[in-house]
Amino acid sequence: MLAAVLAALGYSDLAVTHSVRQKTKSAAKNLLIYGAVMIILAFLGAQNQIMLMFAGLAAPLGHELIIYFDKKAEENGEPIFTESSEGVRILDVLENSPARKAGIASGDIIMSLNEASVRDISELTGGYWRIKRGENYFQAWLPADNWGIIPVPRVHRGKYVYFGGNFELLKLLWRKVKKIFSKIKKCVR
Incomplete structure (x- = not known):
């Protein structure tokens, strides 16, 4: 049986190699594809326990992969606006x-x-x-x-933005899961 679940995602992005409008469209497309894949996996998970576990793992991993690849594209791409020698x-x-x-x-x-x-x-x-x-x-x-x-920004001014490490959300999720399991262990003893 399928049930509708409301999910709110926090999402931020940086537009350096594309205009904000282009970046917004790209992010919307990526999240639409991600959402469609998650709906398909949820439907398949309702039919099969293994697919249900796969869907559960794919949700945070897929979200982290979107963020990772977007961040890498921004870090490795050419900025659309660079400082000018004219002014x-x-x-x-x-x-x-x-x-x-x-x-x-x-x-x-x-x-x-x-x-x-x-x-x-x-x-x-x-x-x-x-x-x-x-x-x-x-x-x-x-x-x-x-x-x-x-x-x-002028090149000599240094960085204005910290990109953070890879898979930050997944690391945070792992720390929370470990904390929950350690509390459960203490209660069981």
Whole structure:
């Protein structure tokens, strides 16, 4: 007999080699395939005890494999946005920010401020920014602070993100299972 079970998954990802939109679609596709496989395994498990055990093992392992392969692809791929020698490249722009209202978008390069070249985010302040988008240029006036931009990190700044070790969720699950079994052992004695 099959029964519906509600499961909530915590899932986070990092988009370095793809846009956030592309990464979201990829993650949704992977989780859809994972969900379909789990439904099939649950159906087969209802018919056969061995398949039921396999489904029980496949659930956390499949989830960990998705995370592992996504993380490896991000670590080994080429970033879509790299720092620019022309100015400050924009990684993202916050919703309803002065930069968004001025038309600045992800991938744009801030070339100058009040006609003076800009090489680092620390050189920016309010005024007229000259921005490059592809082969086109435009100007935008922005206030002195709170622009709502996230610049592409400079290489010399070090890492901004810790990826964690491999199979972290599985290791955590194993520690919890061992803890439960040790408590059961104590109760049995």
